[in-house]
Amino acid sequence: MAEGKDSSMRLWIGRVATVVGVAALVLFAGLGGSCLARWMREQPNSFSASAEPWGKLAANLEGWGKPDLTLVLTGEQHGYILPCGCSRPQVGGLERRQNFLKVLRSRGWAVAALDVGDIPQKGGPVNLGNEQGLIKYRYSMAALKEMGFHAVGFGAYEAGMGLFKVLGEYALNEPKPRVLSANLKDAADLYPEQTAPWEKVVVEGQPWKVGVTSVTGPKVAGAIQDKQVRFTPAADALKKVSAEMDAAGVELRVLLYQGYYTKAAPGQEPREVEALAKAFPEFQVILALSEEDEPSSQPVRIAQPGGGETVVVRVGHKGKHLGVLGLWKGKTLTQPTSKYALVQMSEDYLTPEGQEAENPVALLMERYTRELERDKYLERHPQVNHPFQAAEPESTPRYVGSDKCERCHQSAYKTWKESGHSHAYQTLVDAKNPSRRQFDPECIVCHTVGYGYKGGFLSQEKSANLVNVGCESCHGPGSEHLKNTGDATWHALMNPWKAKEGETADQKKARTLKADQFCQTCHDMDNDVTWTNDGFARKWPKVAHPTPEAEKNR
Ligand code: HEC
Ligand code: HEC
Ligand code: HEC
Ligand code: HEC
Incomplete structure (x- = not known):
């Protein structure tokens, strides 16, 4: 973009x-x-x-x-x-x-x-x-x-x-x-x-x-x-x-x-x-x-x-x-x-x-960026249904923020906290020439959780828990999973990249490609020029967060 x-x-x-x-x-x-x-x-x-x-x-x-x-x-x-x-x-x-x-x-x-x-x-x-x-x-x-x-x-x-x-x-x-x-x-x-x-x-x-x-x-x-x-x-x-x-x-x-x-x-x-x-x-x-x-x-x-x-x-x-x-x-x-x-x-x-x-x-x-702030452009983009919200209108899944996930997913949270994703909003606040990038929707959309979706990021004041690229930027709104953490339907929805048991080499390739393409919704060719030459293989290890054995079956 x-x-x-x-x-x-x-x-x-x-x-x-x-x-x-x-x-x-x-x-x-x-x-x-x-x-x-x-x-x-x-x-x-x-x-x-x-x-x-x-x-x-x-x-x-x-x-x-x-x-x-x-x-x-x-x-x-x-x-x-x-x-x-x-x-x-x-x-x-x-x-x-x-x-x-x-x-x-x-x-x-x-x-x-x-x-x-x-x-x-x-x-x-x-x-x-x-x-x-x-x-x-x-x-x-x-x-x-x-x-x-x-x-x-x-x-x-x-x-x-x-x-x-x-x-x-x-x-x-x-x-x-x-x-x-x-x-x-x-x-x-x-x-x-x-x-x-x-x-x-x-x-x-x-x-x-x-x-x-x-x-x-x-x-x-x-x-x-x-x-x-x-x-x-x-x-x-x-x-x-x-x-x-x-x-x-x-x-x-x-x-x-x-x-x-x-x-x-x-x-x-x-x-x-x-x-x-x-x-x-x-x-x-x-x-x-x-x-x-x-x-x-x-x-x-x-x-x-x-x-x-x-x-x-x-x-x-x-x-x-x-x-x-x-x-x-x-x-x-x-x-x-x-x-x-x-x-x-x-x-x-x-x-x-x-x-x-x-x-x-x-x-x-x-x-330009000053005018975006003054005229509240962040509030101008309509909020549409996230695919989960469209698929599950009854349950209306909502964004809850990454801090809500820490309690049960400590190692994933720690990995995330140490990654660039956890300070993506601050990057916009700190930007110079021009400044005020946190008021530009066209920056915010990739640097926060759920901007443009119902209940997603709107502004620092209105949704402080949704700053940065959070868990739900990738896994989707988490409220329904929180209500019933054992529900397998929501497990599947929130992790579409999960390996099937006895996965073949071809299946693994297809699954990896799917994750790669997902990352590229933000790490696209305009924004991340370093994603070339198998960027996924180089970058996923920096943010990967498999659940350790010790955390399973809590
Ligand atoms: C009250 C505890 C609890 C909280 C809070 C919680 N989860 Fe979970 N989560 C679980 C349990 C239990 C599982 C199933 C076992 C496992 O995979 O660890 C699970 C599984 C998952 C999975 C993997 C699904 C799969 O099948 O691979 C994802 C993704 C996930 N949670 C994301 C989140 C996110 C995002 C949040 C915060 C919005 C969150 N969880 C908050 C307990 C919780
Ligand atoms: C919602 C948008 C978004 C998605 C989806 C996303 N990223 Fe990012 N990513 C960012 C932003 C924004 C930054 C820059 C954070 C900052 O301000 O430092 C970043 C930074 C990173 C970094 C640190 C910088 C670097 O190049 O070393 C890695 C690694 C990374 N992302 C990997 C991934 C991987 C792997 C995926 C897919 C599983 C992914 N990202 C999906 C937005 C996203
Ligand atoms: C399509 C998604 C997307 C949009 C839109 C976007 N960014 Fe980014 N931004 C990223 C990704 C992905 C990275 C991480 C790149 C990498 O891994 O090297 C990033 C990284 C950055 C970084 C570098 C962070 C660091 O410390 O290395 C800055 C600065 C930045 N973005 C500013 C902006 C500004 C300003 C805008 C609006 C004009 C913007 N971004 C819009 C996806 C996006
Ligand atoms: C940049 C995108 C991204 C972010 C941010 C992210 N995840 Fe994930 N997460 C993934 C992907 C992709 C997978 C699937 C990896 C796999 O199964 O091989 C995954 C897998 C998981 C799993 C299943 C792990 C397993 O071993 O089965 C859990 C649990 C989880 N994430 C929780 C979280 C929590 C909690 C956060 C926030 C603290 C978070 N994730 C942030 C992309 C992300």
Whole structure:
């Protein structure tokens, strides 16, 4: 699952440049005066380079030289705003993205940052619903604004939460970064002023007039259920936008494409991205969606008959990587040459210790957790039936807390008490950058007993006995077992991993796998990156608690 970690803040106000003038004048000399003036007014995000380069460049960018313009391309973040810090090394997160952009800008690179959309999540970790989808979307957009992103698309992830709500959460009040769609039907009526068909991208100190648009392809459009979110054919919309870009003298065109690249087999008609690239050769760059989490390290380059090429970039899921496309003036402005690097948001881009207050995104994350506490998000997630509660409605099993089990299961209790599970809540209390993680349901769900189930953890005040990963996190609510400790039905329910007598090797394997999979409801690939290579075999011995002979038949 999840998201994550990091800290505090100071806005970039001091660093935001005042250097709009000269460069922009040269840039847009081709435009009419009033148009130019407007173009310049629309530009809030100008970042100046500091004298000293900050941080180190990614290894795959070393030796590039300075591009005339650099496109930083992102997307499909799926709600992963920050690594949770559960294990190391985790990759991704908006704070590191901010640091990476700072590295580029500190070297005086002209940067345009664009995002294809699918920024929010479809649901919370484990079985949590999407109570935090909107607030995380809002903070993500605010973070993109701080980072100087110019425009973003949207896709099935945004539409899945209700596009009306999503746009109302941010774009209604904030024009930057601009939410783009050229083929959203009736956009001006349904979502007035909240989206635009295309946008000029103003970046000082580089030679192009840049324009960006976004369209939704048929596959994504078909997957969106919302009747208020309908699309006109992408090609029709692009034709119109392209004519407008011609009129505005745009030389470098970027298409954010909500759809996939599939290479047509010989004899087949090109589809989606390939078809658009061929029909609209004037778009030099297309940022498309990825089929997989881990993207290809190289873009697809589609040669155009008139010379030049269209570069198709995909950056994978969860914001683990971003695409960096360096552009140099070619023979003509409309046919630039380019280099591409896929950069992993690794720990190389962690905020240096003590500099958290200088990372505006880190400060936003701190505000995010504060808002979760203030608005009592812990109480917002509905409590559903635990499988025991659903199966045994008559007896309504309840959570009782680990301390109730100690009396009869002393050795199990001792093992547990000495394990990490018994202080999992304190871990959240102690967390820094951001702090207050004990108020974040998306952390609490794996660090306490029964959160999200009836009678499960709600808050330190209301359910102090259910802090930490307790006996009932694994064995389920224990009240019925306590009422009748000899009841074999409850023994079986509470220990589905118990070995049958005379177990065969195959049965043992299947049983072990079942336990392994259960652990991975929390120790999943996002949160516990160390569970790989038979993590269960290594980790179970650390928490195993077989009943000693002496404790049996009490
Ligand atoms: C899907 C379950 C899950 C969620 C959600 C989750 N965690 Fe964890 N967390 C774990 C597991 C499992 C571990 C232990 C990892 C290991 O074994 O190395 C852990 C460990 C940690 C640790 C390290 C503890 C230590 O001392 O080594 C921190 C810190 C932490 N989590 C913070 C968070 C925060 C903050 C959040 C919310 C953003 C969060 N966790 C959400 C499952 C989760
Ligand atoms: C009053 C004593 C008592 C208390 C309190 C108690 N148990 Fe038990 N428990 C037993 C007895 C007796 C058995 C059956 C013999 C055995 O396996 O030790 C048992 C068995 C179990 C088993 C194993 C079932 C099996 O067949 O493998 C689990 C799991 C278990 N208890 C969990 C808990 C949990 C969790 C709690 C606290 C919520 C708890 N027990 C509290 C007495 C108790
Ligand atoms: C309800 C969620 C949850 C489940 C289920 C769970 N764990 Fe954990 N586990 C955690 C959390 C959270 C931590 C981190 C505790 C902390 O804050 O230090 C953790 C820590 C650990 C640790 C100590 C850290 C380490 O990597 O050495 C071990 C070992 C471990 N778990 C093993 C297991 C095993 C084995 C299972 C399955 C039988 C399991 N866990 C099931 C949440 C869970
Ligand atoms: C991280 C998950 C986890 C936690 C936490 C946990 N257990 Fe277990 N427990 C298991 C698993 C898995 C088994 C089955 C192991 C087996 O039978 O091989 C088990 C088995 C047992 C058994 C049967 C042991 C036997 O020899 O038959 C008892 C009793 C028990 N647990 C009690 C407890 C009590 C009491 C606590 C809290 C103090 C606790 N467990 C905490 C996962 C957990």
